[in-house]
Every structure is written in C-alpha cells, then in structure tokens.
Amino acid sequence: MATSGETGGTGGAAATKDSWPEVVGLSSEEAKKKIKEDKPDVDVQIVPADAFVTMDYNTGRVRVFVDSNDKVTKAPRIG
16 A cells, blocks of 8 residues: 555646646756756746746736756746
C-alpha cells in the first residue's frame, strides 16, 4: 500500500498542471520556458519576490516570483 513519488495519479499531468515546484531555484527565463512548454497559452509574469500584486484569480496567468539574483523563490502557479 505504500506509495512513493507523485500523488494524485493523473496520467495527463500537462493537461491539469497548475503549479511548477520544479522550477524553484532556476532563473526566470528557464522557469518561463518550462511553464510555456506545459501551458503555452498562459501569460507568464516575472515579479520581484517582495512586490505587491493584485489578489484576483486569473486562469490565464502564472506569476513567477524571483529574488535579486533572478532565481525563482517559490513555486509558480496559475492564478
């Protein structure tokens, strides 16, 4: 009964993907490229980690929060 690795069991991960924890630590351009490979229709926005942003939920947007070294600080997600 023990499981390892991924949870959720969805075979079409690209179709239902809504976050990208694997890009944490990458540069903003690398992260943007990976997100666009998975969801080419979203607007990827690069945002400083300490920036104020609106709280509206937008299914066509992914914000990538980066530090002063242009490294992703937290998992980008749709919204």
